[in-house]
Amino acid sequence: MLFATLEHILTHISFSTISIVITIHLRALLVRELGGLRDSSEKGMIATFFSITGFLVSRWLSSGHFPLSNLYESLIFLSWALYILHTIPKVQNSKNDLSTITTPSTILTQGFATSGLLTEMHQSTILVPALQSQWLMMHVSMMLLSYATLLCGSLLSAAILIIRFRNNFNFFSKKNKNVLKKTFLFSKMEYFYAKRSYFKSASVPSFPNYYKYQLTERLDSWSYRVISLGFTLLTIGILCGAVWANEAWGSYWNWDPKETWAFITWTIFAIYLHSRTNQNWKGTNSALVASIGFLIIWICYFGINLLGIGLHSYGSFTLTPN
Amino acid sequence: MPSPTCYLLLNPSRAHRRLLPSPRPPAAARCGRLRVSCDVPRQGGDGGGAKRGVIPSGDGKGKKRVVFFDAAPPLAQQSGGEEGKVKKAEPKQDGAALRLLRRATKRTLSVLSNLPLAITEMFAIAGLMALGTVIDQGEAPSYYLEKFPEDNPVLGFITWRWILTPGFDHMFSSPVFLGLLALLAASLMACTYTTQLPMVKVAKRWSFMSSGGSIRKQDFSDSLPRASIQDLGVILMGAGYEVFTKGPSLYAFKGLAGRYAPIGVHLAMILVMAGATLTATGSFKGSVDVPQGLNFVIGDIMKPKGFLSVAPDVFNTEVHVNRFYMEYYDSGEVSQFYSDLSLFDLDGKEVMRRTIKVNDPLRYGGITIYQTDWGFSALQVKKNGEGPFNLAMAPLKLNGDKKLYGTFLPLEDSDSSSSVKGISMLARDLQSIVLYDQDGKFVGVRRPSSKLPIEINGNEILIEDAIGSTGLDLKTDPGIPVVYAGFGALMLTTCISYLSHAQLWALQDGTTVVIGGKSNRAKIEFSDEMNRLLNKVPELISVNEKTVDNKSSAT
Numbered sequence: 034m035l036f037a038t039l040e041h042i043l044t045h046i047s048f049s050t051i052s053i054v055i056t057i058h059l060r061a062l063l064v065r066e067l068g069g070l071r072d073s074s075e076k077g078m079i080a081t082f083f084s085i086t087g088f089l090v091s092r093w094l095s096s097g098h099f100p101l102s103n104l105y106e107s108l109i110f111l112s113w114a115l116y117i118l119h120t121i122p123k124v125q126n127s128k129n130d131l132s133t134i135t136t137p138s139t140i141l142t143q144g145f146a147t148s149g150l151l152t153e154m155h156q157s158t159i160l161v162p163a164l165q166s167q168w169l170m171m172h173v174s175m176m177l178l179s180y181a182t183l184l185c186g187s188l189l190s191a192a193i194l195i196i197r198f199r200n201n202f203n204f205f206s207k208k209n210k211n212v213l214k215k216t217f218l219f220s221k222m223e224y225f226y227a228k229r230s231y232f233k234s235a236s237v238p239s240f241p242n243y244y245k246y247q248l249t250e251r252l253d254s255w256s257y258r259v260i261s262l263g264f265t266l267l268t269i270g271i272l273c274g275a276v277w278a279n280e281a282w283g284s285y286w287n288w289d290p291k292e293t294w295a296f297i298t299w300t301i302f303a304i305y306l307h308s309r310t311n312q313n314w315k316g317t318n319s320a321l322v323a324s325i326g327f328l329i330i331w332i333c334y335f336g337i338n339l340l341g342i343g344l345h346s347y348g349s350f351t352l353t354p355n
Numbered sequence: 356m357p358s359p360t361c362y363l364l365l366n367p368s369r370a371h372r373r374l375l376p377s378p379r380p381p382a383a384a385r386c387g388r389l390r391v392s393c394d395v396p397r398q399g400g401d402g403g404g405a406k407r408g409v410i411p412s413g414d415g416k417g418k419k420r421v422v423f424f425d426a427a428p429p430l431a432q433q434s435g436g437e438e439g440k441v442k443k444a445e446p447k448q449d450g451a452a453l454r455l456l457r458r459a460t461k462r463t464l465s466v467l468s469n470l471p472l473a474i475t476e477m478f479a480i481a482g483l484m485a486l487g488t489v490i491d492q493g494e495a496p497s498y499y500l501e502k503f504p505e506d507n508p509v510l511g512f513i514t515w516r517w518i519l520t521p522g523f524d525h526m527f528s529s530p531v532f533l534g535l536l537a538l539l540a541a542s543l544m545a546c547t548y549t550t551q552l553p554m555v556k557v558a559k560r561w562s563f564m565s566s567g568g569s570i571r572k573q574d575f576s577d578s579l580p581r582a583s584i585q586d587l588g589v590i591l592m593g594a595g596y597e598v599f600t601k602g603p604s605l606y607a608f609k610g611l612a613g614r615y616a617p618i619g620v621h622l623a624m625i626l627v628m629a630g631a632t633l634t635a636t637g638s639f640k641g642s643v644d645v646p647q648g649l650n651f652v653i654g655d656i657m658k659p660k661g662f663l664s665v666a667p668d669v670f671n672t673e674v675h676v677n678r679f680y681m682e683y684y685d686s687g688e689v690s691q692f693y694s695d696l697s698l699f700d701l702d703g704k705e706v707m708r709r710t711i712k713v714n715d716p717l718r719y720g721g722i723t724i725y726q727t728d729w730g731f732s733a734l735q736v737k738k739n740g741e742g743p744f745n746l747a748m749a750p751l752k753l754n755g756d757k758k759l760y761g762t763f764l765p766l767e768d769s770d771s772s773s774s775v776k777g778i779s780m781l782a783r784d785l786q787s788i789v790l791y792d793q794d795g796k797f798v799g800v801r802r803p804s805s806k807l808p809i810e811i812n813g814n815e816i817l818i819e820d821a822i823g824s825t826g827l828d829l830k831t832d833p834g835i836p837v838v839y840a841g842f843g844a845l846m847l848t849t850c851i852s853y854l855s856h857a858q859l860w861a862l863q864d865g866t867t868v869v870i871g872g873k874s875n876r877a878k879i880e881f882s883d884e885m886n887r888l889l890n891k892v893p894e895l896i897s898v899n900e901k902t903v904d905n906k907s908s909a910t
Contacts, residue, residue: 162713268849283725283828288527290488300481
């Protein structure tokens with residue numbers, strides 16, 4: 034009971050904090066940036082991080098197993114992973130456009146987890162025999178980290194596409210706040226960088242190299258880096274899953290729907306990485322592939338679980354393969 | 356300028372210490388670069404004001420400090436001839452047929468290693484896999500005839516012919532899918548052979564650039580006035596670069612493993628595919644449902660999966676199920692299944708005894724035994740103190756996927772001629788038995804362990820024991836070691852692939868150093884790092900300039 038109350042409080046704190054954070058972001062974007070508020074948005078992110086971590090830890094303590102046994106917990110973990118992704122560049126102290134992607138993504142996952150799902154799913158469930166393994170932690174956490182990373186990377190790629198074809202995408206921005214936000218932001222930034230690069234080409238030959246990169250190129254480069262990282266994590270996650278399956282289900286590969294879709298995701302991002310080696314395809318084509326990957330991840334992560342087919346549907350898993 | 360014959364290979368650790376007397380961070384100067392004057396340390400200037408490292412400016416030829424390398428570079432000779440290309444072996448005049456064959460091989464290789472082809476293959480495989488999850492797999496043909504009827508095709512054109520003819524009812528073993536996988540494997544190998552391996556040779560070569568123009572053409576380029584290439588080399592080494600200099604030109608690289616790792620990824624993929632092929636062609640599989648207390652011979656239930664399956668000797672081992680039991684949570688749900696198994700060889704000697712559970716299989720002589728399923732085999736009951744009788748439990752198929760078993764104990768009824776009456780017993784698991792009397796009315800629930808009798812229609816029924824049966828899956832898989840080796844290699848090489856290979860060229864052009872570099876992956880981080888490192892390169896100023904500088908700072 035104590036744990037339940039604690040979890041309740043923590044989810045609400047994190048959700049409200051992150052709502053405030055996103056309001057600050059939007060305000061800074063649409064009206065003007067205020068130094069103090071920017072700091073507080075960073076603090077808000079940290080507060081959110083601590084409350085999500087607190088939630089996961091209390092779940093772990095109360096249920097006695099790693100809190101990744103159902104969709105709700107995995108969504109919370111996903112938003113935690115997004116936060117981690119948000120922090121990495123901060124630690125390295127390099128500026129990038131990732132936080133524009135990670136903050137809204139965190140709030141969307143959080144919001145979906147806390148309000149979108151049935152409340153029965155919030156309960157911590159017992160671990161079915163097939164899940165009682167050390168591999169649970171390794172496999173599922175790796176998969177979710179890779180999903181978070183790949184989602185961010187493919188969103189960056191989608192942003193490239195949006196910038197390239199902004200005029201055609203105007204109708205789209207009315208529908209989706211997130212896209213609206215991005216479009217606004219990037220058009221502003223694009224203008225800024227265009228100005229910089231104009232100066233560079235005009236008179237100052239030794240202008241710092243940093244501004245040699247156009248915005249899309251920066252985005253492209255970032256999305257490539259992030260997707261490479263996600264691809265590595267996905268590879269590790271899938272292979273851990275295969276080894277686990279060989280312990281639990283009797284074969285390292287069963288062509289189970291979830292497995293298959295994870296493999297499809299892997300293939301799509303492998304295509305992305307390969308398409309980058311060709312100079313002609315770099316840019317729009319590879320961004321298109323990554324954007325397809327965005328949809329595929331959601332099918333893999335969500336679609337299969339909602340359909341409840343195959344061995345990975347944990348809610349109804351009753352030790353009866355075939 | 357140092358003489359062009361002088362190689363300068365700087366030993367990272369030692370030379371760093373030798374050349375940088377004060378490895379202080381760059382002073383917060385107006386200009387980003389650390390300034391070092393050649394004669395008098397500046398007093399109270401920008402930042403610190405302490406004595407800085409003194410590096411002579413390159414105004415005289417003889418004054419240049421030369422750092423000798425500790426070991427001869429193994430590739431120095433090779434690097435010297437930058438334009439020395441690999442000599443092509445003269446094709447032997449063996450005969451037209453051989454030449455034709457060679458040409459055909461070359462042609463096939465170049466077609467296979469074509470990147471668009473590989474990408475198309477991957478897209479096709481992804482599409483087929485998606486299709487394989489959309490279409491229900493492994494059903495009887497009549498299922499597809501019903502679901503995809505000819506008179507009312509799905510999406511207007513998909514009839515059962517579209518599914519059954521290419522074998523899409525069993526997608527993952529259909530010839531189309533397997534053929535595509537084989538093609539992809541061929542592409543992988545061809546690409547590794549024709550594209551990646553030659554790249555190793557290129558990456559291994561230290562290529563100095565001797566013209567400023569080609570250096571400026573790189574992704575990142577900058578020029579530092581009044582700088583020395585040696586200082587740059589030292590700073591680069593401090594940042595973990597391998598640095599080589601020859602005369603006025605410098606070459607540095609970092610993260611070469613990141614360049615090689617994709618080859619490893621491809622090889623690991625091929626290894627995994629080979630292992631999977633071995634699994635598909637050389638393994639045995641079997642599953643068996645054994646009641647507690649009975650035995651079976653492994654060889655009887657194993658079925659070969661492919662033409663390479665060779666039965667090992669251990670197949671005549673007999674497995675005895677000593678005990679099958681479950682553990683439950685407090686809520687009554689099953690927490691774990693256990694089977695206590697004994698293995699006996701031909702002579703009847705016990706060679707192994709182990710309790711297996713889900714996630715913890717038994718391995719013996721290449722055979723793996725998994726706990727996968729369970730059943731309710733029999734119920735041991737005593738009626739009015741007689742018995743015990745073994746009542747066989749029958750699985751009842753009701754809606755829902757939960758298990759339900761039932762049995763029936765007939766009661767001797769003297770005048771029963773039309774219908775037999777008796778006690779019905781139902782159970783969802785081995786834990787509790789639900790009893791109904793002969794009219795079908797609920798009487799009570801008993802646990803087999805409780806030893807508590809129950810009175811039904813004047814009979815005292817005591818449930819002695821619930822005998823479960825364990826569902827075991829058995830397999831032999833010769834592909835496992837290969838596949839696991841591939842998995843390990845794949846994980847390792849994909850991780851290494853994340854490293855980026857950064858290369859840097861620099862040329863001393865008078866007092867100016869022209870720098871150009873590129874990185875194959877982390878482009879932004881690379882240019883950030885470069886800007887940071889180049890800020891550390893000390894600026895050499897002569898006395899005249901220094902006075903000018905002082906004047907300007909005084910104003």
